[in-house]
Amino acid sequence: xxxxxxxxxxxxxxxxxxxxxxxxxxxxxxxxxxxxxxxxxxxxxxxxxxxxxxxxxxxxxxxxxxxxxxxxxxxxxxxxxxxxxxxxxxxxxxxxxxxxxxxxxxxxxxxxxxxxxxxxxxxxxxxxxxxxxxxxxxxxxxxxxxxxxxxxxxxx
Amino acid sequence: xxxxxxxxxxxxxxxxxxxxxxxxxxxxxxxxxxxxxxxxxxxxxxxxxxxxxxxxxxxxxxxxxxxxxxxxxxxxxxxxxxxxxxxxxxxxxxxxxxxxxxxxxxxxxxxxxxxxxxxxxxxxxxxxxxxxxxxxxxxxxxxxxxxxxxxxxxxxxxxxxxxxxxxxxxxxxxxxxxxxxxxxxxxxxxxxxxxxxxxxxxxxxxxxxxxxxxxxxxxxxxxxxxxxxxxxxxxxxxxxxxxxxxxxxxxxxxxxxxxxxxxxxxxxxxxxxxxxxx
Ligand SMILES: Cc1cc2nc3c(=O)[nH]c(=O)nc-3n(C[C@H](O)[C@H](O)[C@H](O)COP(=O)(O)OP(=O)(O)OC[C@H]3O[C@@H](n4cnc5c(N)ncnc54)[C@H](O)[C@@H]3O)c2cc1C
Ligand code: FES
Ligand code: FES
Numbered sequence: 001x002x003x004x005x006x007x008x009x010x011x012x013x014x015x016x017x018x019x020x021x022x023x024x025x026x027x028x029x030x031x032x033x034x035x036x037x038x039x040x041x042x043x044x045x046x047x048x049x050x051x052x053x054x055x056x057x058x059x060x061x062x063x064x065x066x067x068x069x070x071x072x073x074x075x076x077x078x079x080x081x082x083x084x085x086x087x088x089x090x091x092x093x094x095x096x097x098x099x100x101x102x103x104x105x106x107x108x109x110x111x112x113x114x115x116x117x118x119x120x121x122x123x124x125x126x127x128x129x130x131x132x133x134x135x136x137x138x139x140x141x142x143x144x145x146x147x148x149x150x151x152x153x154x155x156x
Numbered sequence: 157x158x159x160x161x162x163x164x165x166x167x168x169x170x171x172x173x174x175x176x177x178x179x180x181x182x183x184x185x186x187x188x189x190x191x192x193x194x195x196x197x198x199x200x201x202x203x204x205x206x207x208x209x210x211x212x213x214x215x216x217x218x219x220x221x222x223x224x225x226x227x228x229x230x231x232x233x234x235x236x237x238x239x240x241x242x243x244x245x246x247x248x249x250x251x252x253x254x255x256x257x258x259x260x261x262x263x264x265x266x267x268x269x270x271x272x273x274x275x276x277x278x279x280x281x282x283x284x285x286x287x288x289x290x291x292x293x294x295x296x297x298x299x300x301x302x303x304x305x306x307x308x309x310x311x312x313x314x315x316x317x318x319x320x321x322x323x324x325x326x327x328x329x330x331x332x333x334x335x336x337x338x339x340x341x342x343x344x345x346x347x348x349x350x351x352x353x354x355x356x357x358x359x360x361x362x363x364x365x366x367x368x369x370x371x372x373x374x375x376x377x378x379x380x381x382x383x384x385x386x387x388x389x390x391x392x393x394x395x396x397x398x399x400x401x402x403x404x405x406x407x408x409x410x411x412x413x414x415x416x417x418x419x420x421x422x423x424x425x426x427x428x429x430x431x432x433x434x
Contacts, residue, residue, distance in 0.1 A: 018160040041190045043343060048256055055256045059188045064160035130254025131431060
């Protein structure tokens with residue numbers, strides 16, 4: 001099946017089995033390995049992507065469901081060499097240890113900040129509640145999102 | 157599975173379904189794709205409901221609200237009428253899954269999955285929601301408690317789709333609540349949950365009361381005898397304990413990986429205590 005969609009602001013037309021999982025399509029066919037697969041069943045958030053600006057789980061989506069939509073993956077956030085402020089805050093704040101959860105965390109943080117540019121800490125925790133991290137204990141991740149929100153103010 | 161179809165309206169859906177009678181329906185996919193992946197079900201064709209226009213909108217005429225089956229939990233959470241008039245349903249959407257699960261999962265999928273732990277179900281039971289089911293030959297209205305008759309078992313006929321949920325908006329003076337106990341705050345399937353609907357007189361005495369528990373039996377459970385205990389009484393610790401005593405004898409919980417039956421029985425009673433005014 002021919003699938004047409006915007007991927008990181010570029011029009012893509014690709015042939016794929018319609019029932020291929022989006023996480024596999026991104027990683028295997030398109031070489032975008034920033035999106036991770038942890039659990040494969042919706043529990044960990046490592047596979048999060050933005051679909052029309054909203055966070056969804058690419059392990060629970062079929063390739064055919066991309067058709068006509070606007071998809072942003074972790075690879076689409078930086079402006080050339082310049083990291084997105086949320087990514088930069090993760091680096092500066094030491095919110096990354098092994099890094100496996102980080103792409104999903106950054107996507108979840110963006111989803112939250114678009115809906116709520118000035119979140120309380122409890123709201124940040126809630127916004128990240130679909131994402132598991134096995135390394136950091138979450139504190140530094142919440143700090144990083146808080147710092148990014150301050151940095152960005154209203155310009156998201 | 158080789159084909160994924162996207163009908164744009166109900167008419168197209170019937171013709172695609174008639175051409176592929178073995179097809180399965182996909183709403184948000186948060187239950188179905190997990191089951192397909194673990195090969196608990198196999199499908200050659202999937203009919204995706206996300207573009208079927210008749211299933212999308214939330215409308216109200218002031219007396220009733222009509223919630224399209226494809227409404228996702230985030231839309232439910234953000235809807236102002238649901239927030240101000242159907243507090244228990246708003247509260248259920250707020251504790252369901254996680255942000256991405258709320259962006260994907262739908263109310264129709266939650267109902268048709270018919271899990272005893274489905275978070276929107278106890279609220280829909282106390283709100284006495286009606287479901288509109290459509291098929292190529294017409295439509296019928298079924299009350300939610302007749303629609304679900306066992307874990308994963310619904311009254312859906314072979315070529316039938318849940319179109320919308322219809323709820324009478326409670327009049328002023330009615331309070332509704334939803335309380336859920338899970339193993340942790342997010343992404344936790346309920347271990348026991350309680351929805352309540354209470355008509356309160358100005359002096360604080362209870363008129364009609366409806367209580368529905370989730371995760372303590374094969375389906376959501378209501379007990380008229382327990383609800384009757386509240387009639388004409390003021391809410392107090394004492395009366396809530398009596399209700400809890402009776403309810404915990406009536407529930408039929410199981411033990412599973414999340415909790416033991418005895419703990420669930422205790423929660424059945426203890427959740428009632430949360431109805432005490434602060
Ligand atoms: C990580 C995770 C966490 C979760 N947490 C919770 C939770 O806290 N609380 C909770 O209640 N649930 C939870 N769920 C379960 C699930 O997200 C919900 O039940 C959700 O509402 C299902 O909706 P869906 O649109 O994704 O359904 P789908 O998976 O698309 O469909 C489910 C079933 O219903 C059928 N169906 C769907 N819509 C219709 C229709 N309109 N007419 C006829 N049949 C239809 C489908 O054919 C399928 O058999 C969780 C799931 C995951 C993966
Ligand atoms: S891999 Fe998708 S949620 Fe875990
Ligand atoms: S940094 Fe290792 S899982 Fe989060």
